[in-house]
Amino acid sequence: xxxxxxxxxxxxxxxxxxxxxxxxxxxxxxxxxxxxxxxxxxxxxxxxxxxxxxxxxxxxxxxxxxxxxxxxxxxxxxxxxxxxxxxxxxxxxxxxxxxxxxxxxxxxxxxxxxxxxxxxxxxxxxxxxxxxxxxxxxxxxxxxxxxxxxxxxxxxxxxxxxxxxxxxxxxxxxxxxxxxxxxxxxxxxxxxxxxxxxxxxxxxxxxxxxxxxxxxxxxxxxxxxxxxxxxxxxxxxxxxxxxxxxxxxxxxxxxxxxxxxxxxxxxxxxxxxxxxxxxxxxxxxxxxxxxxxxxxxxxxxxxxxxxxxxxxxxxxxxxxxxxxxxxxxxxxxxxxxxxxxxxxxxxxxxxxxxxxxxxxxxxxxxxxxxxxxxxxxxxxxxxxxxxxxxxxxxxxxxxxxxxxxxxxxxxxxxxxxxxxxxxxxxxxxxxxxxxxxxxxxxxxxxxxxxxxxxxxxxxxxxxxxxxxxxxxxxxxxxxxxxxxxx
Amino acid sequence: xxxxxxxxxxxxxxxxxxxxxxxxxxxxxxxxxxxxxxxxxxxxxxxxxxxxxxxxxxxxxxxxxxxxxxxxxxxxxxxxxxxxxxxxxxxxxxxxxxxxxxxxxxxxxxxxxxxxxxxxxxxxxxxxxxxxxxxxxxxxxxxxxxxxxxxxxxxxxxxxxxxxxxxxxxxxxxxxxxxxxxxxxxxxxxxxxxxxxxxxxxxxxxxxxxxxxx
Numbered sequence: 001x002x003x004x005x006x007x008x009x010x011x012x013x014x015x016x017x018x019x020x021x022x023x024x025x026x027x028x029x030x031x032x033x034x035x036x037x038x039x040x041x042x043x044x045x046x047x048x049x050x051x052x053x054x055x056x057x058x059x060x061x062x063x064x065x066x067x068x069x070x071x072x073x074x075x076x077x078x079x080x081x082x083x084x085x086x087x088x089x090x091x092x093x094x095x096x097x098x099x100x101x102x103x104x105x106x107x108x109x110x111x112x113x114x115x116x117x118x119x120x121x122x123x124x125x126x127x128x129x130x131x132x133x134x135x136x137x138x139x140x141x142x143x144x145x146x147x148x149x150x151x152x153x154x155x156x157x158x159x160x161x162x163x164x165x166x167x168x169x170x171x172x173x174x175x176x177x178x179x180x181x182x183x184x185x186x187x188x189x190x191x192x193x194x195x196x197x198x199x200x201x202x203x204x205x206x207x208x209x210x211x212x213x214x215x216x217x218x219x220x221x222x223x224x225x226x227x228x229x230x231x232x233x234x235x236x237x238x239x240x241x242x243x244x245x246x247x248x249x250x251x252x253x254x255x256x257x258x259x260x261x262x263x264x265x266x267x268x269x270x271x272x273x274x275x276x277x278x279x280x281x282x283x284x285x286x287x288x289x290x291x292x293x294x295x296x297x298x299x300x301x302x303x304x305x306x307x308x309x310x311x312x313x314x315x316x317x318x319x320x321x322x323x324x325x326x327x328x329x330x331x332x333x334x335x336x337x338x339x340x341x342x343x344x345x346x347x348x349x350x351x352x353x354x355x356x357x358x359x360x361x362x363x364x365x366x367x368x369x370x371x372x373x374x375x376x377x378x379x380x381x382x383x384x385x386x387x388x389x390x391x392x393x394x395x396x397x398x399x400x401x402x403x404x405x406x407x408x409x410x411x412x413x414x415x416x417x418x419x420x421x422x423x424x425x426x427x428x429x430x431x432x433x434x435x436x437x438x439x440x441x442x443x444x445x446x447x448x449x450x451x452x453x454x455x456x457x458x459x460x461x462x463x464x465x466x467x468x469x470x471x472x473x474x475x476x477x478x479x480x481x482x483x484x485x486x
Numbered sequence: 487x488x489x490x491x492x493x494x495x496x497x498x499x500x501x502x503x504x505x506x507x508x509x510x511x512x513x514x515x516x517x518x519x520x521x522x523x524x525x526x527x528x529x530x531x532x533x534x535x536x537x538x539x540x541x542x543x544x545x546x547x548x549x550x551x552x553x554x555x556x557x558x559x560x561x562x563x564x565x566x567x568x569x570x571x572x573x574x575x576x577x578x579x580x581x582x583x584x585x586x587x588x589x590x591x592x593x594x595x596x597x598x599x600x601x602x603x604x605x606x607x608x609x610x611x612x613x614x615x616x617x618x619x620x621x622x623x624x625x626x627x628x629x630x631x632x633x634x635x636x637x638x639x640x641x642x643x644x645x646x647x648x649x650x651x652x653x654x655x656x657x658x659x660x661x662x663x664x665x666x667x668x669x670x671x672x673x674x675x676x677x678x679x680x681x682x683x684x685x686x687x688x689x690x691x692x693x694x695x696x697x698x699x700x
Contacts, residue, residue, distance in 0.1 A: 399596065402549045410546060419541065427668065427682035 002088055003378050005339035007298045013305045016243065020250035024056040029206045029255050033213040036259060043262055061254060064261035070307045072225045072268040072343075074132065074162040075193035077183055078456050082131055082162055085270060085309035088341030090376060092334070092369040093164045094124065094362060095316045095350025096134035096199065102351060102358035104442055107321060109356050111140035114482035116359075117151065119449065121158035123359055126448040129369035130348055130362070132197075134164040137357045143476040144168075146469075149175045152196070153469045154483060156183060157462065160455045164227075164346065166199040170214045175472045177222055182464040183457065191223040194268060197311075197344070201229040201274075202252040204237040213259060220263035227272035227311045227344065228256035233285055234295070236278040242295055249275050249299050257308070270344060271303030272311030274354070285353055288318045288329025296333075297340035304341065312337060313354065315347030315365065322360050322438050326351060330361075331368050338372040345369075360441035363448070367417040374415035382409050420444050489515065493526030493558070498534055500550025502557040509558040519565040527555050527562075531601065538685060548685070552600025559602060574601070575627035575695055578620050580608035581664075582641035587634035590664060590684075594630060597684040598691060603628075614644040621658055628691055633664040642667075643675040650676070659694045663687060 008016075030052050031037055037054060041047040046055040071086030083091050101112035117139050124133045135151035142150050148168040155163045156179060167173045176196075184190040200216045202208050208216075219226045230252035232238030238245040253271055260269050275295040276285035286292060296312035303310035315334035319325035330347065337345045348365035349357045383405060384390075390405055400406050420440045422429060429435075435443075466481075473481055489512050496504045505527075512522045534551045537543045559573075566573050579595050581588045588610040599605045606624055608616060617629050629649070633639045642662050649655050660677040672680035678694070681687035 399592070401596065402546050402553065407546055407550075410544065416541070416544070425665075425682055427680075428686065431682060 001378050003339055008301045013302055016247050016250055019247045020254055023251045025058055028053055028055040031208045031213055032210045036213045039262055060258055064258040065306055067261045067265035068257055068269055068308055072270055072309045076162055077160040079193055085343040089343055090338045091131040092345050092348055093132040094134045094136045095347045095354055096136050096164055098137040098355055098357040100356040101137055102356055112137045113141045114139045115486055117154050118158055121155050122449055122452040125159040127366040129366045132162045132164055133159050141482045143478055145476045146473050148172045149472055152176050153179055163196045165196050167215050170211055173215055173218045175468055178468050179465055182461055194225050197225045197227050199229045200226050204232050216259050217263045220260045220267040223267050225268035227270035228253045230273045232275045233278040245275055245295055246298050249273055250302050270311045271308040273299050274313035286318050287316050293333050293336050297336055300340050300342045309343045311344035312342045313346045315345050316350035318353050320352055330365055334368045334372045338376045359445055360438055363420055363441045363444050367421050370415050490526040494530035497530035497551050497554045500554055502554040505554040506557040509561045519562050520571050523562055527558050531555055549600050555602055574603050576604040577628040577630055578606045578626045579630040580612035581610035581632045582638050583611055583613045585633050585635055585638040586610050591632035593684045594687045597688050601688045614641050614648055617645050618648045628659045630661045636666045646676045661690055
């Protein structure tokens with residue numbers, strides 16, 4: 001039995017959805033994009049072009065939910081299927097778009113560079129329990145107008161895993177799409193085998209900006225999967241109660257579903273989010289708060305009820321270093337997310353309210369992910385009945401270390417974490433240098449980077465991508481790219 | 487040599503019957519038993535040991551390789567003895583008097599046996615004089631003792647003292663282990679070595695003997 005964690009009854013889910021629909025149809029949203037407003041108007045929505053205000057119709061919400069696919073599949077750079085985001089399948093992806101990185105040497109939080117990003121992408125290629133890359137942080141050594149596309153470029157260059165990403169401007173979408181076309185060869189091939197997910201964020205409460213709504217439309221036109229990242233803040237930009245915040249999240253996310261499906265019926269979408277409790281003592285948005293995690297799991301239940309793939313920013317921490325808080329918040333989030341069946345679980349590596357990535361933490365989190373992936377496989381009998389024969393064997397042979405049953409099921413039944421998790425007895429631990437988890441993570445990173453293997457992309461594709469990126473950089477006065485000097 | 491490589495590879499995969507058959511074939515082809523031992527079997531076990539240390543393989547894989555080694559040794563042993571080539575040593579092992587815990591000791595015994603040592607397991611609750619008596623009777627090279635209780639640890643010192651009294655100190659090596667035991671304690675009572683786990687015990691006991699193989 002696959003263990004499943006639930007917070008909401010179906011009755012409560014139905015009530016929440018109905019209240020969210022009421023808000024969309026009777027209170028409406030603000031959408032700062034005339035093209036989107038016209039499209040909504042063409043489909044019968046009541047639009048005020050002056051105030052950018054729109055009232056959705058029940059009919060357009062119903063139709064959008066009908067055409068939205070119930071699964072999203074992803075394929076790596078080489079075209080191999082890696083994800084089937086549906087049902088209770090779970091996959092981990094690093095927390096994305098941090099502005100800082102935790103420097104492994106000094107332990108200081110600082111601005112990341114291209115060199116950091118390349119190390120990150122290489123590292124992700126070696127972490128088995130993290131199924132995709134995300135454009136995890138923003139290199140500070142390139143022009144800010146290419147900081148979004150350049151991340152995607154580096155990711156596609158150094159790691160084969162599919163990429164969770166997003167554009168910071170309307171214009172950047174084009175080169176980010178073209179980079180993907182270079183990898184796949186054609187728009188049809190990209191549609192057939194999606195390579196990225198674009199995160200598109202509404203603004204709380206009940207708004208879409210020009211950029212994010214346009215990104216959403218552009219993705220839909222090219223069948224590029226999007227995940228909606230609604231961010232209600234309980235008690236600040238959303239009702240303080242969890243139910244109230246979920247109603248808001250549902251309304252904002254449903255509006256995204258409508259925009260995508262009106263643009264292109266059947267375009268792949270993911271019911272995601274990054275809601276948070278608001279800590280009224282520190283004026284912060286704790287991602288490690290249990291209420292944040294409850295909101296994530298509950299929103300996922302709404303998405304599942306609507307037959308949509310789901311996502312959340314949940315397996316991460318607000319700590320500023322790789323400490324006990326980092327471990328406990330990430331573990332709790334990852335465990336709940338996996339049990340709730342959130343399909344795309346974002347967070348690993350992330351510290352400091354989604355603003356700081358850490359390679360050490362990624363390596364540790366990879367083990368948390370491994371353990372939770374084991375957890376959700378549950379407990380199933382495997383040649384365990386009748387039980388007597390194996391016990392006869394145990395009593396006869398005195399141990400089962402080399403029994404056929406052991407050999408057959410050992411690696412499947414038990415997850416063996418990497419060297420970052422300390423399972424040595426204390427004497428051995430001392431003998432090996434009394435290393436902390438940070439020390440072990442550091443040497444594990446070194447080992448993994450030594451074992452890095454370049455991607456299998458052909459030289460032609462690499463050249464084409466590089467030309468695209470250089471042309472984009474040239475628009476902003478950059479004649480060379482930092483990765484060329486590494 | 488190709489045949490010896492095959493022996494090593496099959497041993498690493500734990501194919502005991504195949505290893506025994508290849509060992510017989512090597513003997514028939516007039517390859518020196520010592521060369522078969524060192525460049526086939528022990529070479530394979532050395533790779534296994536390294537992989538185990540790097541967590542590339544696990545305990546069961548080590549034990550399966552060890553079982554293959556033992557099968558081959560049944561073929562080689564008489565030949566080695568005939569040629570006066572020393573085979574791996576003999577270890578008397580047990581949990582000390584009043585200690586009824588033996589899981590750790592059993593694991594060490596299994597691993598040592600797997601590594602090709604002859605094991606005389608005295609079980610648990612073993613009095614000091616029994617270790618020394620059996621070691622003498624059996625002409626053992628090593629005494630291994632385990633304790634899980636701080637209250638039973640002094641028996642280890644008693645055994646070391648008895649070995650000294652009998653004039654066997656240095657001739658019979660003494661290795662100790664168990665949760666409350668430490669390197670410092672081992673030094674303090676005059677034991678030759680302390681090991682923190684089974685694989686470490688194998689490494690330590692092996693270090694008592696001249697190194698073989700590549």
